[in-house]
Amino acid sequence: MKPLAVFVLIYLVACAAPQRHEDSLYQALGQKEGIQKIVGRFIFEIGDSPQIRPYFEESNLDRFYEKLTEQLCELSGGPCRYTGDSMIDSHTKMNVTEADFNLTVDLLIAAMDHQNIPHSIQNQLLNKLAPLREDIIYR
Amino acid sequence: MKSPEVAFVSKDRNRLTKRFGTYIVLLVTIGCQLVTSNAYAGQGKLLATPGVTQIEGTGGSGIVPWASLAGYASRDEIAASTFATRVSVDDYRLNVLGMAINLYDRVEISFARQNFFLKYAGQEIRQEVIGFKTRLYGDLVYSPYPQVSAGLQYKTLKDRDIAETVGADRTDHGYDLYLTATKLHLGLLNGYNFLWTAGVRSTKSNQLGFLGYGGDRQDSYSLQVEASAAVFVNRSLAIGLDYRQKPNNLSFAKEDDWVDLFIAYIPNKQVNFTLAYVDLGAIAGASDQTGMYLSITGYPW
DSSP: OOOHHHHHHIIIIIHHHHHHHHHHHHHHHHHHHHHHHHHHHHHHHHOOOOOGGGTTTTOOHEEEEEEEHHHHHHHHTTTTOOOOOOOOOHTTTOOOOOHHHHEEEEEHHHHHHTTOOOOHHHHHHHHHHHGGGHHHHTO | OOHHHHHHHHHEEEEHHHHHHHHHHHHHHHHHEEHHHHHHHHHHHHTTOOOEEEETEEEEEEEEOSSSSSSSSTTTTTEEEEEEEEEOOOOOOEEEEEEEEEETTTTTEEEEEEEEEETTTEEEEEEEEEEEEEEEEEOOOTTTSSSEEEEEEEEEEEEHHHHHHHHHHEESEEEEEEEEEEEOOOOOOTEEEEEEEEEEEOOBBBBBGGGGESSSSSSSSSEEEEEEEEEEEEETTTEEEEEEOOOOOSSSSOOEEEEEEEEEOOOSSEEEEEEEEEEEOOTTTBBOEEEEEEEEEEEOO
């Protein structure tokens, strides 16, 4: 009985607590449904931007919606696995400039603003996305 | 004894307010006009990442240069910015006007004209600063390590009498060289963005150079530390702290390190405003020089 209690305690402290913390961003984004709404609005913002829209002219938007939702879900600690192409593969020959990358970040922020995601939660998601930039720009 | 001085000062102040006021009006006007029409301007950086303008004319915060270059140019763009700054402490006032050009987010060239007033003596010391800064590594937001830049400030003293009187080694011109690192951590403080800058400067400048370069106590270059930290309350509002260590080259009066506490409002990529409380310590024997700092930067291109 006693070793079991110790084991449970260790499990609670070492595993359960961090896990709970790990998906807190996913929860704050409104889980899968919230992320889908952000991605939906993001696609709307892209369509509204004369500078960014051309990058998506040959894209399958349904697939983009599905894969980006998966990716944000996984990055935010949610129960998903990104099954799309690598960032390098999906952006090769697009030659995304630094300026257009940042403008797209602004569009994502606008989408999150539209979904009333708090500033502090937005920053945490952007922090997860920031390392992807080097695989995206000037490919 | 005091009345002739006061008369002198108020006349001087009127002349200056007039001149400075004109520039501000000009700056705001240009800024406003271009808000709607600068489709080709360098706008590729994220909001607030160029910082505001530091008193010697380079991109940074109040008294500290950042590693980021002034202006919103990305690596494919060119940007230009203009700024006006006023610092008023108990016995002195500093007005600065200047501009900076950013070439492809690699090189920044800046020019600043500084007018330093001794409020009660009615005297003015003018200095011009030509600055070069180059980004050596990284991006303050995206790269795993901080952005690093190196800069040079070439200072020319236009009024040398006071520098000569206080025992400066050189009273014509001086160089400051600096190396600085800046990093913005997304969401670091409970979801809020945190930015820090740490730099080191090799300098002989006494009180930025208004009291000449080098002195009777020390006429060689010395390394001085400067640092800045800021929290972004939202995308447009930052609250921060600057610290700048100062050399002590003149035996006639002690030079203190400088500190300021600032709030910067960056509503868009066309203009920003900074208000600060500054503590400049003792300057040329006048102790406890504290006061206000106000600065506006416009990005016409």
